[in-house]
Amino acid sequence: MAASHPDRAGHVAPALHAFIGVGGNLGDPIRAVHQAADTLSQHPQVRALRLSPLYITAPVDSTGPAYVNAVMRIETTLMPHALLAVLQQIEQAHGRTRPWRNAPRTLDLDLLWYDGRxxxxxDLIVPHPRMHQRAFVLQPLQDLAPDLTLPQGPLAALLAQCRDQKIDRLAAPNDTQDPEFS
Incomplete structure (x- = not known):
C-alpha cells in the first residue's frame, strides 16, 4: 500500500514508487552520486530513498573515463514530469552540460520506472527505453527490487543477456550498511 503525504494545501496524495538511474564519469562521481541521493531525499515530496550499491562500468554508447553507476528507489508524490524537472535541477547544480548525446557527464539522473506506468x-519515456539493455542499470536495479519485471522480462533474464558488459561492484567502507536515506 502506498504511503500518503499532505501537499502544501493539506491534500493527501499517495506516494508512488519510482526508480532513478544515477551515474557520472567526470569530476568526483562517487561524491556526486551520494550528494544527488542526499539532495533528492530532502525534497518535501520524497518520503523515502534507498540507494543501491555503486558499480564501476565502462562507457556504453559513450566515451571518456569509467562510470560510477547506481539506482535509487524513492517513494514520491511528485508526478513524473515534475520529478523529471527536479532531477534535471539536481543535474544542473552538479554542472551537467549536454554538448552532445551521451557525452561524458558530472552527473546523470534518469527516471527509469514510475510505479509501473x-x-x-x-521529453519523457518511461520505462526507460534502453534500460533493459544495460547491465549498469539492471544490476543495481536488481539489488533493490529483485522481483521487478520490465516489459522485456524479469531482471535476472535481462541481466544474463548483458553478461558481455563488464560491471564491478565498488567496495566501500560502509558497504555493509543499509544505504537508506530518509
Missing amino acids: HIHTP
Whole structure:
C-alpha cells in the first residue's frame, strides 16, 4: 500500500514508487552520486530513498573515463514530469552540460520506472527505453527490487543477456550498511 503525504494545501496524495538511474564519469562521481541521493531525499515530496550499491562500468554508447553507476528507489508524490524537472535541477547544480548525446557527464539522473506506468511524451519515456539493455542499470536495479519485471522480462533474464558488459561492484567502507536515506 502506498504511503500518503499532505501537499502544501493539506491534500493527501499517495506516494508512488519510482526508480532513478544515477551515474557520472567526470569530476568526483562517487561524491556526486551520494550528494544527488542526499539532495533528492530532502525534497518535501520524497518520503523515502534507498540507494543501491555503486558499480564501476565502462562507457556504453559513450566515451571518456569509467562510470560510477547506481539506482535509487524513492517513494514520491511528485508526478513524473515534475520529478523529471527536479532531477534535471539536481543535474544542473552538479554542472551537467549536454554538448552532445551521451557525452561524458558530472552527473546523470534518469527516471527509469514510475510505479509501473507507461509514459511516452517528447521529453519523457518511461520505462526507460534502453534500460533493459544495460547491465549498469539492471544490476543495481536488481539489488533493490529483485522481483521487478520490465516489459522485456524479469531482471535476472535481462541481466544474463548483458553478461558481455563488464560491471564491478565498488567496495566501500560502509558497504555493509543499509544505504537508506530518509
